[in-house]
Amino acid sequence: MSDNKSSVVILGKGTSLKEAVITNFLEKDLDSLTNRKINAITVYETKELEFICTPDFETSHSEIKALFSDKQFYDMHLVVVERGLSPEDTWALIEELSKTTGVETENLFVVLPRQHQQVPESHYPFKFYTFDQLQSKLSELEKKSTASSSLPTVEGSKGRHPDTxxxxxxxxxxxxxxxxxxxxxxxxxxxxxxxxxxxxxxxxxxxxxxxxxxxxxxxxxxxxxxxxxxxxxxxxxxxxxxxxxxxxxxxxxxxxxxxxxxxxxxxxxxxxxxxxxxxxxxxxxxxxxxxxxxxxxxxxxxxxxxxxxxxxxxxxxxxxxxxxxxxxxxxxxxxxxxxxxxxxxxxxxxxxxxxx
Ligand SMILES: Nc1nc2c(ncn2[C@@H]2O[C@H](COP(=O)(O)OP(=O)(O)O)[C@@H](O)[C@H]2O)c(=O)[nH]1
Ligand SMILES: [Mg+2]
Missing domain, CATH: 3.40.50.300 (P-loop containing nucleotide triphosphate hydrolases)
Incomplete structure (x- = not known):
């Protein structure tokens, strides 16, 4: 959405879980962040990252589809799920999200609740991050943004110079x-x-x-x-x-x-x-x-x-x-x-x- 920042899209049901992903990582209140609204989508920004909080998948199919339809590339796609949702239902949700957004299922990562630690990769049919993994992936992304914003030209999909x-x-x-x-x-x-x-x-x-x-x-x-x-x-x-x-x-x-x-x-x-x-x-x-x-x-x-x-x-x-x-x-x-x-x-x- 904006140049030089890494973008994290958060999909799934409910607002509070999505917001918790951001507050847990930043250890900051959401009110202290710059935010902008695009219809039902809220984008929270830090210096290096932007978190795109999508509305409920079930009620806002078309808006989510539109978010992905203008050939935007995002750096991370997270999916929050309600507590107690079975692995089968989670996988079905991932497949549906993949169909709607065009993002491959292997690029959609389910955020596991904090108490799930050290889960082997083969444990679930879908890709996932434990709490610790997510923290370190987001930190990596933050560092990447800092590094690429100090480069003279950015060759990623965002901020590309037409001569690239x-x-x-x-x-x-x-x-x-x-x-x-x-x-x-x-x-x-x-x-x-x-x-x-x-x-x-x-x-x-x-x-x-x-x-x-x-x-x-x-x-x-x-x-x-x-x-x-x-x-x-x-x-x-x-x-x-x-x-x-x-x-x-x-x-x-x-x-x-x-x-x-x-x-x-x-x-x-x-x-x-x-x-x-x-x-x-x-x-x-x-x-x-x-x-x-x-x-x-x-x-x-x-x-x-x-x-x-x-x-x-x-x-x-x-x-x-x-x-x-x-x-x-x-x-x-x-x-x-x-x-x-x-x-x-x-x-x-x-x-x-x-x-x-
Ligand atoms: N059905 C199908 N046929 C393909 C696909 N890609 C290549 N082909 C066919 O495979 C044959 C060889 O393709 P070509 O491009 O000449 O291969 P090259 O020798 O690697 O350059 C041609 O008849 C192509 O039409 C594909 O994705 N689907
Ligand atoms: Mg050939």
Whole structure:
């Protein structure tokens, strides 16, 4: 909502529980904070944070929907639940909130009452914070805001300068859908994408578009993980990618087929490190294609990630769980927004590590 501050949205039922989240953390009375009202939403501000207290979910669906409809990104989404609500009912609420807001269920965190301490992560089907975890996450967010407000430019989704550029380098094996993803991101058919037993994309290709005020340069690549490709050819493509990225920040988008994890992909991060350096996973977002395969099998993205092969889990964990799901046969802009959200995280982390 406002520049430079980190935003925490608090969802769920009842006002007092939401307010308690804020007062417990700040150890201050709400009356001492600046606040503003947008219809039934109240925003409480500190120097570094803003807490967006939403009205009752059950009675204010449309207002909550509107809060998320203008492509705003928030830094944390908390859900308060009434005492005694069963885990099943809480999970149902999370799923409903996810549907209404478009926020993935894994980004909605239930605030557990103070007496729940040291609950193992697998205890509930939903993500949650214990009281202590929430305090430390909010402190982290506060520190992040302080650090990023002292930076000369902010590359997050808020306060972006229209000149900000980012390179998205699409990498992955043949047929995973790199070129199709490039077309989805750019919003038109600029990369050749088709079924073929031989690789269709043979050279790196660069295309540009403006997405949410960010100038995005998408670089489509041939399959550089192909063991049959000569070393010199690989070297040539890596050099070309680096040249096309120019001096702007670069985020690698590792494209994988959601229902096919091949032997060649087991050590894909190692191969990537050899090409672009050992810190490459810090700059990588994993993009799974063919989301329809999951929806048809009625498997949620969260369950897919939870139940996938250990080797794939390792890859995901190494990229700090930055994953998105695309269905390239749909022109749904939400999937691009979700990708850009993850890209923002990489850029923010990069800025932070540079500023330390
Ligand atoms: N159904 C479906 N097909 C896809 C998706 N992504 C890619 N494809 C298809 O997969 C084939 C290979 O895609 P392509 O973009 O050429 O893969 P690349 O070799 O990685 O560049 C094409 O026929 C695409 O239409 C997706 O999300 N859903
Ligand atoms: Mg291609």
């Amino acid at each position: 550029k980012v390179n998205l380098v699409l990498l992955g094996m043949t047929g995973t859908g790199k070129s199709a993803c490039g077309n989805t991101i750019i919003g038109k058919k600029v990369f050749e994408s088709k079924i073929s037993s031989i690789p269709v994309t043979k050279e790196c290709q660069k295309e540009e578009a403006q997405i949410n005020f960010l100038n995005v340069r998408v670089i489509d690549t041939p399959d550089m993980f192909d063991d049959e490709m000569e070393k010199s050819a690989k070297g040539k493509h890596v050099k070309k990618c680096n040249e096309l990225c120019e001096s702007d920040p670069c985020v690698f988008v590792l494209v994988m087929h959601v229902s096919r994890f091949t032997d060649g992909e087991r050590d894909i991060l190692k191969k990537l490190e050899k090409m672009f350096g050992e810190n490459v996973s810090k700059q990588t977002v994993i993009l799974f294609t063919r989301g329809n395969d999951l929806w048809q099998a009625e498997i949620s993205f969260r369950d897919f990630l939870h139940d996938c092969q250990d080797k794939l889990k390792e890859i995901v964990a190494k990229c700090d769980n930055r994953c998105v799901l695309f269905e390239n046969s749909k022109s749904d802009p939400d999937q691009v927004d979700k990708l850009m959200n993850q890209v923002d995280l990489v850029l923010k982390n990069k800025k932070l590590s540079q500023s330390q």
